[in-house]
Amino acid sequence: MxxxxxxxxxxxxxxxxxxxxxxxxxxxxxxxxxxxxxxxxxxxxxxxxxxxxxxxxxxxxxxxxxxxxxxxxxxxxxxxxxxxxxxxxxxxxxxxxxxxxxxxxxxxxxxxxxxxxxxxxxxxxxxxxxxxxxxxxxxxxxxxxxxxxxxxxxxxxxxxxxxxxxxxxxxxxxxxxxxxxxxxxxxxxxxxxxxxxxxxxxxxxxxxxxxxxxxxxxxxxxxxxxxxxxxxxxxxxxxxxxxxxxxxxxxxxxxxxxxxxxxxxxxxxxxxxxxxxxxxxxxxxxxxxxxxxxxxxxxxRGETAPAFDGSCVSAGPGDPDPEPDDTEARLEALNAKAATVKATASCTRVRGVRTVRFAARGGEGALAGLRVRIAGKRIGIDTTAPFRVDRRAAKVARTRGALSAVVRLRDKELSVYRTVRLTRPGCAR
Known part of the structure; x- marks a missing residue:
C-alpha cells in the first residue's frame, strides 16, 4: 500500500x-x-x-x-x-x-x-x-x-x-x-x-x-x-x-x-x-x-481588531460527513479552565544550588505551556508536564524587574493565554 x-x-x-x-x-x-x-x-x-x-x-x-x-x-x-x-x-x-x-x-x-x-x-x-x-x-x-x-x-x-x-x-x-x-x-x-x-x-x-x-x-x-x-x-x-x-x-x-x-x-x-x-x-x-x-x-497598534472570517472554501471535493462547529463553546470552556491555573515562584535547591522554581498547575488538563519572563524578557519555557522552569537564584536576583508567567491552554486548534504576575521569592531579592 x-x-x-x-x-x-x-x-x-x-x-x-x-x-x-x-x-x-x-x-x-x-x-x-x-x-x-x-x-x-x-x-x-x-x-x-x-x-x-x-x-x-x-x-x-x-x-x-x-x-x-x-x-x-x-x-x-x-x-x-x-x-x-x-x-x-x-x-x-x-x-x-x-x-x-x-x-x-x-x-x-x-x-x-x-x-x-x-x-x-x-x-x-x-x-x-x-x-x-x-x-x-x-x-x-x-x-x-x-x-x-x-x-x-x-x-x-x-x-x-x-x-x-x-x-x-x-x-x-x-x-x-x-x-x-x-x-x-x-x-x-x-x-x-x-x-x-x-x-x-x-x-x-x-x-x-x-x-x-x-x-x-x-x-x-x-x-x-x-x-x-x-x-x-x-x-x-x-x-x-x-x-x-x-x-x-x-x-x-x-x-x-x-x-x-x-x-x-x-x-x-x-x-x-x-x-x-x-x-x-x-x-x-x-x-x-x-x-x-x-x-x-x-x-x-491599539486599534479595534476586525473579526476573523473562516468561511472561505478551497477548490476540491468536501468532507462527506463534516463535524458540527463547536468552536465557540470550546473557547468558552477553555477560558474557564484558564481561570483555574495557578503559577508560583519559590525557592528550592537543585543539586545543592539555590534555585528559583517557576511552576504552573491546574487548567483541568488543558495546560500546554509555561513561559517565564523578567521585565518582559523571556528567561525560560516548558511545554510538557509538570510545567516548571528552574533558574539559579543568584541570576534571577541580578535581573531586576517584574516576574510574570504566561501560561497557554489548548484544545485542538484553540489556544488561550493567561499572564500571571509573580511575587519575587526571598532568595531572588
Whole structure:
C-alpha cells in the first residue's frame, strides 16, 4: 500500500520539481554569470507619505500556483502580503519575497528560475521611508525541510533517541535570522517589523490524504521541526523587538491542514486542484494568513481588531460527513479552565544550588505551556508536564524587574493565554 502511494508521489514530483516542501518546491540555485539582477519595483506606489509596506520571505509568502501570478519569483497576486496591503490600503507596496529563498538571499541576488533574472537582495527593497515590514516566513530552505519531507515520504526521518541531526542548522539559521532582522531595522528605522512564523501543516494523529505515505510518528516529527522553526522565529522576534505573528494560532488552523478535506485545505496536499502547490497555502490559506496578520497588527497598534472570517472554501471535493462547529463553546470552556491555573515562584535547591522554581498547575488538563519572563524578557519555557522552569537564584536576583508567567491552554486548534504576575521569592531579592 505504501509503495503504490510512493509511486504516485514520485510521479507528482516530476511535475512539481520536489514532492513535499515545508518551505519551497523550487531548489535555490546560484546566480548565473552575466545575468542582470531583477531590482525591486513596487507593485503600486500612490505617492509619498502614508503606509509604505515591504514584504520579505520565501515561497510560503510568495504563493506559487495561486492564479493570477506575477512574472517574478512565483509571486501570486493573491498572496498574503498583497491581500494585507490591499486591506490596509497602503500607499506603496513592494513584494520582495521569492520562491526558494534562504536567509542568505536577504543580502545576495537569488536565481529563482532557469533563464530568469536573479531577484535582487531582499533587504535592498527597504528604505528610510518604509513604515511596515513583514519578515518571513523564512528559514525553511536553510533547514532543508524539503529533504526532511522527502525522507519521511520515501524512507525514514525520525532520528534515533537522543540525537538531533538538525541542531547545527537550527543554530545557524537562528543567527542569520537575527542578523537579517537587525539589518532590516537599520535600513528601515521607522518601520514596524512583523515576523511571520510557519503554519500547522499536519494535524495530530493519522493524516488521511497521506496515511499511506507517512506514519503517525513521521508526521509528528515533521510537524515538530516546522514548529521548531516557528519557535525560532518567535525568539528572534522577541529578542529583536518585533511583533511575532504565529500562523499556528490562526482560528481553525489545525482543521485546515493537508490532512483536511480538499475544500477545507489552507495547506495543499498532493492534489492541489490548480490552487497553490504541495505543502503550501491555497488561496483560502493566503486569505486566512492575511486576515490574521491584519488582526494582530490592529492589536499591536491599539486599534479595534476586525473579526476573523473562516468561511472561505478551497477548490476540491468536501468532507462527506463534516463535524458540527463547536468552536465557540470550546473557547468558552477553555477560558474557564484558564481561570483555574495557578503559577508560583519559590525557592528550592537543585543539586545543592539555590534555585528559583517557576511552576504552573491546574487548567483541568488543558495546560500546554509555561513561559517565564523578567521585565518582559523571556528567561525560560516548558511545554510538557509538570510545567516548571528552574533558574539559579543568584541570576534571577541580578535581573531586576517584574516576574510574570504566561501560561497557554489548548484544545485542538484553540489556544488561550493567561499572564500571571509573580511575587519575587526571598532568595531572588
Amino acid at each position: 505504501r509503495s503504490s502511494f510512493q509511486r504516485a508521489v514520485r510521479a507528482a514530483a516530476v511535475t512539481l520539481a520536489l514532492p513535499l516542501a515545508a518551505s519551497m518546491l523550487l531548489v535555490p540555485s546560484a546566480q548565473g554569470a552575466g545575468q542582470t539582477t531583477q531590482e525591486h519595483v513596487p507593485v503600486w506606489d500612490k505617492g509619498t507619505g502614508g503606509e509604505r509596506y515591504v514584504s520579505l520571505g520565501d515561497s510560503f509568502t510568495s504563493g506559487p500556483g495561486i492564479a493570477p501570478m506575477r512574472a517574478e519569483c512565483g509571486r501570486s497576486e493573491k498572496n498574503f502580503p498583497t491581500l494585507l496591503a490591499t486591506t490596509l490600503d497602503v500607499t506603496a507596496f513592494t513584494d520582495a519575497s521569492c520562491g526558494g529563498a534562504q536567509t542568505k538571499d536577504l543580502w545576495a541576488p537569488q536565481t529563482w528560475s532557469s533563464g530568469a533574472a536573479p531577484n535582487a537582495p531582499q533587504l535592498d527593497a527597504l528604505g528610510e521611508d518604509t513604515t511596515l515590514v513583514t519578515f518571513g516566513t523564512l528559514g525553511g530552505n536553510d533547514i532543508g525541510l524539503v529533504g526532511l519531507a522527502q525522507a519521511c515520504a520515501f524512507g525514514t526521518c525520525v532520528p534515533a533517541s537522543g540525537t538531533d541531526p538538525l541542531a547545527a542548522k537550527f543554530a545557524t539559521v537562528r543567527t542569520e535570522l537575527a542578523r537579517g532582522l537587525a539589518d532590516a531595522r537599520s535600513r528601515a528605522p521607522h518601520a514596524r517589523m512583523v515576523v511571520v512564523g510557519y503554519s500547522t501543516y499536519l494535524s495530530p494523529g493519522e493524516c488521511g490524504p497521506l496515511a499511506s505515505m507517512l506514519t503517525a510518528d513521521e508526521s509528528a516529527y515533521l510537524q515538530s521541526q516546522i514548529d521548531r522553526l516557528s519557535d525560532t522565529l518567535s525568539d528572534v522576534a522577541t529578542d529583536g523587538g518585533a511583533l511575532f505573528v504565529d500562523q499556528r494560532l490562526i482560528p481553525g488552523a489545525v482543521d485546515h491542514t493537508v490532512c483536511a478535506a480538499p475544500n477545507k485545505q489552507w495547506i495543499r496536499a498532493l492534489n492541489t486542484y490548480n490552487d497553490g502547490v504541495t505543502f503550501h497555502p491555497s488561496a483560502c490559506g493566503m486569505d486566512a494568513i492575511a486576515q490574521y496578520l491584519r488582526i494582530r497588527i490592529a492589536e499591536d
